[in-house]
Amino acid sequence: MFGIRFIKFQPSEYVLRYSNGKITKEGAGLSFYYYAPSTSIVVVPVGSVDAPFIFEEVTADFQTVSVQGQITYRIVDQKKVSGLLNYTLDMRGRGYASEDPQKLPQRVINLVRVLTKKTLEGLLLKDAIKSSELLAQGILQDIRTNAEIGLLGVEILGLSILAILPNKETARALEAQAREQILRKADEAIYERRNASIEQERRVKENEFNTEIAIENKKRQVRETQLEATRAVQQKQNQLQEEQMNFDTTLEEKKKELVTLSVQNAKAQADAKAYELSAVMKSLDGIHPSVIQSLAGMGMSSEKLIALAFQDLAGHADKIGQLNITPDLLQSLMKDSKG
DSSP: TTHHHHHHTTTTTTEEEEEEEEEEEESSSSSEEEEEGGEEEEEOSSSSEEEEEEEEEEEETSSSSEHHHHEEESSSSSHHHHSOOBBBBBTSSSSSSSSSSHHHHHHHHHHHHHHHHHHHTTOOOTHEEEEOHHHHHHHHHHHOOOHHHHHEEEEEEEEEEEEEEOOOHHHHHHHHHHHHHHHHHHHHHHHHHHHHHHHHHHHHHHHHHHHHHHHHHHHHHHHHHHHHHHHHHHHHHHOOOOOOOHHHHHHHHHHHHHHHHHHHHHHHHHHHHHHHHHHHHHTTTSOOOHHHHHHHHHHHHHHHHHHHHHHHHHHHHGGOSSSOHHHHHHHHHHHHHHO
16 A cells, blocks of 8 residues: 555575665565665575586597586675675565576576686596596685685585586497497406416316326335335345355365365275285285185185086086086085075
């Protein structure tokens, strides 16, 4: 009625009431009556604002990337920002009289883009894709010290880079390259496993060969030990044979000495007998044979005497005309000899 109105604001809104070009009231979350024809109300939000952004930039190797992120800020100097941008409500108090409040987020985003462009121009594509965290930290540090942010009366609360993406063709090329590297690493892993398997098999074979060599060495040692034992036995046998031969040689020498002694004794006995016979023959030299025969027959048995008688008859058979010897006579002679 008559241009007098009542208005109420939220605690997150900072209000400046102007009357006749002067600030008559200010503060957050105010409520008051005012006369519309002569009053201007400036409302500046004091809560934090999240401003998402996405834009394309070029890296040092002339590759286009899309940068997606978000910056969070809040207005800390309401009078300064209201002096640069029009935050005045319209006559009905239901909205802003201009579109200036919508320009502040874009101005902040433009500063972010300028700093992002400056950073990406010094990075290669591969480095840029992997530097989202470092990029966010660098931009945040630079934007907080930026003079334009200070002139706007804005405080930067945070900055995050959600993604740095190349275009589709470049992404496919990078994916292909990465895929090739992954496949190459997979092949290398396979080769390493094969080489490890071959190396392990080589070690097993080497151990088997070493075991066989050790077994053969043991066998050789056993054979050498057996040969040494056999040689020792043979040496012992040879020693025994040599001792036996020495004993046999000594025995044969003894036998030889015995035979020599026997021969000498026999020769001595023969010489003695020959001397005896020679002496006997010398003593009988010149004696008639019949006398010698008679002397030889002394002490002989009847059988030998009869034999000598017959021998004598046989020796003079040419002189005997006829001789009759009957069996009875012979039998009686034999009886007499036995008796």
